[in-house]
Amino acid sequence: MNEILPDVQAWKPKAGFKLTRVGVTGVKKPVLISRSETGRVSNLVATFDVFVNLPETQKGSHMSRNLEAIGEIMDECVKNPARGLENVCALVARSLLEKHEYATTSEVRAMADYFLERTSPSGKRSIEVYTLIAEARAKKGGGVRKMIGVKVIGMNACPCAMETTKELMAADLGAAAAAVKGMPYITHNQRNITTLLLEVPEEAPVDADDLVDIVENSLSSPTFEILKRKDEGEVVLRAHRNPKFVEDVVRDVLRKVVETYSGLADDTIVVVRSESEESIHKHNAFAERETMLGEIRV
């Protein structure tokens, strides 16, 4: 019977507008990715959004083909894990163009929890959770542009309030309070969520773990799952010795990106955003830079 079923998607639409993106969102999938140097394989649970464009002559996109594309690439990854979530996205993006013969562009986004081993100031190991963000955009007859990114939960301590409390304490407690050399002053600190997205060239792979390092080293302090008493004190001290606005966090990430990725092209897209869940406010503080590497190179 199957052959007589009408291909409603191929009908001519009454209102003939082309569409920018048509597809499916919120597709959850187990994915295997590999890390080449170490051979380590990570089991991820990724959530995919995938789209193709649609010409004005076609009523509907064949939605099930999107799921077939994702499913086939995931099956391949079980046997032969792709290197990095951005490459999984690129494989899906290419497959989408093959399956949707009427499409000229495709777009794939994926997010997944990601775990890395970390070491606290006193050397205690823990497993910390991050978010991987990946994207690929393919053009028919053209290449694939890929982005890899990380969302990192860390901590920032406010440099402004620290200066104020120094003055307030000097006024209250006398010169002694302000005179202790090297003494960090109290300030508000809070959970900070910083995201770094970087375009990835075909020939020079970027490792998501390096992006996590860049972000964690740009915060007032990284955070840890297990902090026994002394470790907790050390993290607090570290954060107060590196007070940072969200603006500082974004700029420090940008500086490290410029230093680390000197080999990447000038038109490489870089997005950095840092959001602080302010402890002294009910709202968040936010800073962002959207740019290309060439713009921020000295």
Add this chain to the structure above:
Amino acid sequence: MNEILPDVQAWKPKAGFKLTRVGVTGVKKPVLISRSETGRVSNLVATFDVFVNLPETQKGSHMSRNLEAIGEIMDECVKNPARGLENVCALVARSLLEKHEYATTSEVRAMADYFLERTSPSGKRSIEVYTLIAEARAKKGGGVRKMIGVKVIGMNACPCAMETTKELMAADLGAAAAAVKGMPYITHNQRNITTLLLEVPEEAPVDADDLVDIVENSLSSPTFEILKRKDEGEVVLRAHRNPKFVEDVVRDVLRKVVETYSGLADDTIVVVRSESEESIHKHNAFAERETMLGEIRV
């Protein structure tokens, strides 16, 4: 034609189990509530969940009657605002029992953003946002039990890390660092979300604003929308002079509830929970007490 439409809900179910609650969730409604002493009227946007029980002899509950009950009470409140969101819930709960003749219990929950004017340490006015939580449960032929609650975003500073940094700084910087009298030490602080729910008797209304006061006075510090530099310093100082675990916050709320509501009955339900979005961790710290007033009176 209407009269011939079959009442499918009244059919006998094949699997004859009674149901605990059947109804609708996520119903958004504009609501007017009044504050009696001041005559002030608040415009809320509340989200309602409403339920009745269902006997085993009835296939379905008449879902549209739930919306009629909510709609009629909201219309009444436009003309004559009910005093407090919990009383709006109680009116809906009673109406549900009238409209669902087969039900013997009804249950109504509502949540809404709520705004109060606050004053910063230096006297600056701001409008702060809170969440109202209300609930009512009615029994056929019986009364209505009501709860009113508030969810408050504030700040807590960790007392444990403060003791540790004092030791660490003494070790690092010499006795001087630890010797400044009255000097608060650095610690991690963070956004804290504390919820207080209190059962409300018919005859002695509880004012949600008082619950907000109780919670804000139990945190290391309340938080404010606008803090110019000096105010910001004062809030930080206040928080560090009142370092509190989530456990301390819950207990201080309990103590104030016991003091404030000496007139309420021993079987009055009290729930207090405090959750800190830890700045030094990616997870939250949490403490809760579910009890009755009689249990926590001395």
Add this chain to the structure above:
Amino acid sequence: MNEILPDVQAWKPKAGFKLTRVGVTGVKKPVLISRSETGRVSNLVATFDVFVNLPETQKGSHMSRNLEAIGEIMDECVKNPARGLENVCALVARSLLEKHEYATTSEVRAMADYFLERTSPSGKRSIEVYTLIAEARAKKGGGVRKMIGVKVIGMNACPCAMETTKELMAADLGAAAAAVKGMPYITHNQRNITTLLLEVPEEAPVDADDLVDIVENSLSSPTFEILKRKDEGEVVLRAHRNPKFVEDVVRDVLRKVVETYSGLADDTIVVVRSESEESIHKHNAFAERETMLGEIRV
């Protein structure tokens, strides 16, 4: 003491990168907006994100000025309600540029629940909830570009499955099943969330209510809070007589936008997206067009 407090934000940053946007997110505020023709005033609870850009010479943006800008405009709106949420955003965007003397661009986004009275097929009145989305971007020495948008929850029924079930039923039940003239066939239908964003010129205000109308008329059917039995049947019939893919919904909205806003300029930005919470899948179907009016005019 205030005058001696250091202006840490004005310090020169170590990593001297300019930033695209710096500000605050998640600021909740009660807002009054007016509807000019009717004089009707709506009480909204809006959530604001506001930003300015930051030059490379300045360490930090003065975050509290963002809240002052929002607060002052909200106070003005109590006395003299602005016409539409997009105009509230525009007022805040201008104020931001005045308060942040170092900024050359500002950006304001707001979202709020919004209620409109609707009438069911059989004439029953109900209050339906929508989401308003507004945005304004200002340039120092330039104008303000504004967007107003609505997010509408409705219903769409799949035209593809309907063709298939017709075939399947003809095969199963004989020609009689397919031969009833005008008979709509069974198909999967589901909750659909469609968003329409339109740029708004200074001189020719766009009414958000019209945008809601455009979207509701482009769905298989609008949805209603209260549907007694016959009304429910009528809504189901209407949806099945207007089966639509998400692609169809987006295109029908585009067509109506072109027809309705013939007076708007060719470079007016239009964004339409439709997402169906597919009843036959665990994921959603999605279609989007981002364009300018000139692109879609015939």
Add this chain to the structure above:
Amino acid sequence: MNEILPDVQAWKPKAGFKLTRVGVTGVKKPVLISRSETGRVSNLVATFDVFVNLPETQKGSHMSRNLEAIGEIMDECVKNPARGLENVCALVARSLLEKHEYATTSEVRAMADYFLERTSPSGKRSIEVYTLIAEARAKKGGGVRKMIGVKVIGMNACPCAMETTKELMAADLGAAAAAVKGMPYITHNQRNITTLLLEVPEEAPVDADDLVDIVENSLSSPTFEILKRKDEGEVVLRAHRNPKFVEDVVRDVLRKVVETYSGLADDTIVVVRSESEESIHKHNAFAERETMLGEIRV
């Protein structure tokens, strides 16, 4: 230095109230669980909430011990995967009581995405996503009570609207429309989320996969990731031949639970809830039964 750091948690609280639960929430962890019969091992990413009670004599609970408990059990599971997420929770619950010598009760909850292979009506394989929910409560000197549950996304079609459309179509189209034997009538259908939680005895393990089967067989139809045209039609037909209210779904799950778990004790806790994201409304329909097996056995 570590030994001189003060144990602030052990201090006597000023407001001496005992607390119901103190701990951490939102702890994300990779977990390995095994399925005994098949030997299959599943990689999960679980989110844990863990608590102990706190006596009135103790200021604070030692929060880091909670993370140590979780971490140690996860490490064990890498070598020797526990059978089912509820048993992982039970191991953590026991460990919590050992680590918090002052606690007499502990409580562990976990949620995780979970994947199972499914077969569409025409035999196409796909991987479907579910949510596992597990809980364990331990008492000092007593046993551990465990719950295992699943949250399943499926589809339900409304039986009430179906009866109405039959009448409406007979009125509109003549007797022919109502006279086709076995013909399912149009109705609204939608995504439905049904949760089944079951208490699990030590000696007779319950398999989460069976719970998924029970729920999927109680819906109008399960849903599938990939449905080619004919499969899509079959799923739509199946749903319309099994029209169900949320009330019906809950009752059918209850009936199957009674049949399947005849060996479980009368005091076994059972919770079933079904929520339909109504396609004809902006709100959801909801039904729930909280009971014990003995209550629902005939």
